[in-house]
Amino acid sequence: AAAAKAQNNVYYWANNKPMVSTGGETNRQNIKYEQIPEAMRYAVMSAENKKFETDKGIDPVGIGRALFNMAKGGETQGGSTITQQYVKNAMLNDQSQTVSRKFKELLVSIKVGRTEPKEEVMAGYLNTAYYGRTSYGLQAAARSYFGKDATEMDESECALLAAVLKGATYYDPAGATAIDPGATQEANTRRATERWSWILDEMVKDGHLSATKRAEFKELPKLQNPRSSSELGGQIGYLVDLAKGYVINNTDITEEQLRQGGYEIHTTFDKKKVADLEKAVKKVRKENLDVKRRPKTDTHVQFGGASVDPKDGAIVAIYGGESATKHFTNNADETGAAVGSTFKPFVLAAAMQDGKRDPDLGESQAQDERTKVSPDSFYSGKNKLKIKTYDGSVWKNDKGKEWLQTNDDDASYGSPPNYRIDLREAMRVSANSAFVQLGMDVGLDKVKKAAENAGLRPNSLTGTTFPSFSIGISDPSAIRMAGSYATFATSGQQNDPFSVKEVEYEGGSVWKHKSAAKEAFTEQVADNVTDVLKTVVEDGTGTSAQLDGREVAGKTGTTDGNKSAWFVGYTPQLSTAVSMYRMDDDETKKSRPFLEMYGTGG
Template identity: 65%
Template sequence: MGVAGLAYAMVSEPQVKDTAKAQNNVYFWDDNTQMVATGGEVNRQIIGYEQIPAAMRNAVISAENKSFEHDRGIDPMGIARALYNMASGGETQGGSTITQQYVKNSRLSQEQTLSRKFEELFITLKVANKMDKKKIITDYLNISYYGRGASGIQAAARTYYGKDAKELNPSECAFLATLLKGATYYDPAGAPEYDKAQATAAKNTARAEKRWKWILDEEVKDKRLSPTERAKYTKFPTPDTPKKNAQLGGQTGYLVDLAKSYAVNNVKGMTVDKLAQGGYEIHTTFNEKKVKELNAAVKKVYDNKIDSKKRPGTDTHVQFGGGSVDPATGAIVAIYGGQDATKHYTNNADPTGAQVGSTFKPFVLAAAMEYGKRDPSLGADQDLSQREKVSPLSIYNADDKLKIKNYDGQIWTDENGKEWLQTNDGHESRGNITLREAMQWSANSPYVQLGMDVGTDKVKDVAIAAGLKDDENMADSHVPSFSIGTSSPSAIRMAGAYATFAASGQQREPYSVTEVKHEGKSVYRHKDVTKRAFGTDIADNVTDVLKNVVEKGTGTPAQLPGRDVAGKTGTTDDNKSAWFVGYTPQLSTAISMYRMDDDANNKHRKFEKMFGTGGEEKIHGASFPAQIWHDYMAEAMQGKPVLTFPTPEPIGEKVYGGGAQSPKPSPTAVESPSPSASATESPSMSPSPPVPGPSDSCSAWDWNCQNDNGGTNSGAANGGADGGPSTNPSTTPSPPGGSNGNGNGANGGFVGGPAG
């Protein structure tokens, strides 16, 4: 009792003015020069009790603390639970009464420790004994953080509804009261940069509407709102669209959001509220020069090719996304999130729902080399000793409308018993070709059948090992089209996964923050964690095959004379998205392109076809995405040492699939892969049609060149990849798991949890 009395006497009451010391957060480029100071600026205007509408006070009391007007400021049972949980190492808890929350929010120190809770308890008791309830509720509403940088009810009213607090109606007050549960999860605008799985706009809106309705109903129960008045508010009071700080225009806002997201999800003890209070130095991995170069490469396409006035039916809503990762570290050196972060709020470098198409095929090839083709005479689950590892020189049938089979030779059928006929671009048949050639020309049927022979579950395992996430962006792996890119990972993730190939199989998690300091003290430093995704022989063989794609196949527009480049094009269903992902030994970059209405208020927006966009008959990965990739990488690699990819070791056996049979006598093709291997490395059971190659008459990146640079990607029916999964509309229904994603930004941010 003596200690308690002394503690009670020594603690001081909180002061509102002390909580108004929020500072800016300063973000730095990778060379430690300042990028921008933002995010902690004080957006608070203190107002008096009379200026706070009674409806706001009533909403908060009914929702947070029904006994507020006559209690002693603490909830003994709640305190006991919180202390027990912390003492036993359980989950920390906050104050349960308005007075306790006021005390907690009044303190700049937000650490969840037993000593702090103990001290806070005595402050609460002193506040309850000495402060008038009107003063407590006034200060509480003036101090509380409502999201979007708004501290206090007046700032919140202006931020969400563009009006003074005294003008708020009971419905708007009920919504603002929901934000006190945590704006990250209750702001209808969403906060996917902090939690990509749960803080989406759709989920936040649903939560906010449910709690808003509950608060109004509770007010009626508490006789703080009449049933007649309650009946007026049946429609959710949707707040205004968030407004961005002008200094966060261009790419800066996307960079800041990415770094904020990383900090909140990786710095121990970091919260959105703490970051909003400011005082942090956040040192990022972003290279100012490369960010500007990537932005310039995209702008060049917009300026020279995209004309919404001239072609309103095809050139509106055109979006690009980009991510560039250092394979040696995993550092994200540059992104392209959109034309302007203050106008286009979704970061296009994060998941957008745009499927990656044939850029997924390298994971199929890697899985074939890692796990091998299954023995058709054995069960579906086979260990490595029962499988036959696959060489890139293996022969597969590349005919159009190839009838896809299970690994055991049985015709694959969907749940309705319908067969799967796999198409290629332009319904082109190439007969029996090597997997190397199939990648070179982006033929679909060989890789769909290869995925079935190996197992699409193994393809998924390899994609995840390379750096993709097993989340809502990963498509259904139980259908054949999975192997040709029905998944929709972000540009950052794709760049990171290809960086694993560039690093000879060493996977490093992409990251955007190297160090965080608070008031000069370091509170976080990035630690490099390297995982072996797959063997060097596998990674280097994939690189060699992708190098051939750039040298002789669909990826020729990405060539950087004098440098080794490996990459892959990708185009999807109905020409709704196009990608180019490629790398040099020092840098991996992914570029995406799609069309989607930028107006988030349009509830029915969807991916739009790109036939005719930019004056092109059809958009391929080899067109604008590859051109952007080339222009950016040509600048980004200037002054860098000229390095070559490792020479791959021979791997696997030459197997035959998709109906291709080993000729008699056995072929004598060279087994060792080589960077100089030709497109006719293997004999064919049937003659292949002439292979259209890129024209030598004009440069692949000449803006005025009208030549079609050899792209063989085509739209994929039902959300597939180049050429599409099934193309027998009369007999084959749309497979599950092949939709075009769930809308721009709906999948949230790149960093949704701790790295690794």
């Protein structure tokens, strides 16, 4: 059947030339029954089918439950023995949950149970099952998870793979957030640990494992990096993960169907731009970082980046990390690195779109009650500015402490005693105090709405009730930051970033992306933001981004403790976001905080 002979999926570059073939039987190596560890057979039996060695291939009680559910029009799954699962994986092309397919499964399972040796059924099941990490069959799984042959696995490793059979998306400790944001490393590790421990305990109860041996296994077995295929090295693995996640989350194609293979996935990725972005990062590393000379400041430096086409939101390039086979987290996606002052354009956009509130009126005010703001509006650039609410009262936190907003390097901008500067100048020098007070005057709810309208996801916006929200304590991804600045590049028309243009199956198109721009800001507001951000590149904190003969708009961003640094910039044709931070790459450590970057790169 199709599942037993899974094809590859072929991923294509934006120019429709093949990028990589992956997923399917590329990562399958069938093994004989004699090569399957006894502990693996017992782990699966204890977890899924205790009477496997004596049953007739079906579970009458389970089947009765399944038939009863079917009669009521409910779920058809249930009552699956190891034999039934083998039949479903290896012999039935139709994987749908229908009454007719369920009856077919039952009839074939009864025949297989009567005519086929248990050894063949067990080997067939373990060789055709999917274990995640593009691994079909026990041998491929053993190599993907533990870097060894199946014959070398111990009882603990067998129990973990038996646990993964329940669903790799949710039980692989490495996580699968590209498929489901809820399948985090933490959540998956918790689920896997609970099931792994339960299976070992069941093996003891069933007489397949001694209590003494069981007591030796206190923690999950050591796992190797999920990346095992050299084809997925460099940026390719990050690109494939991004495209795969997009297909699963934005089409009717399921993860199960993708595992069956045969799909042609046409991505938005520009091969040359991906290479150029990677080359740029490598150049910076080579010229600036010296771990031997500066081991305390130049280690663990990470970069993430993304480039988006403003006209439609196509993601043309990403930089996910050193290599997908060495560094698992895609740094172009959400990493937890705060965006700092690159958030300020959203505050300015909100102020120009909605205006600041009248201090004599209530907290919620209509548009015609507000005062319009422009790049020429004046605010204080004073360091340690006492922040006030829109009505003039001093803002205090829940502990009654007043908020004094500092600027980078504790510098004040403008002339004393009032330190008045206009918002264009405040953006050019990146004065925190001016934008924090501006956010309070406009309303942080309006700032949040502007950021969302530009294209940032609501779940990436944190600290929305604190004044510092306006200076980027949130942690959107590089992809989303590039996409949101692209909204300014298109004079206020917002397109969601996307990574797949079309999916084909057996030569025919089964899904096509359709861009649908939404107006996030008026043309005047968006173009005013762009005009201000040009100043940053021409004569501000972002002069390194200047291009010969080309106008560039952009914004730098740093955070408290210098734990992340950003630049997001754009021309009409391209919007690019780059992040930099320091974090230990050892994912086995329980605590991996963001590290300060004072002195990094000299």
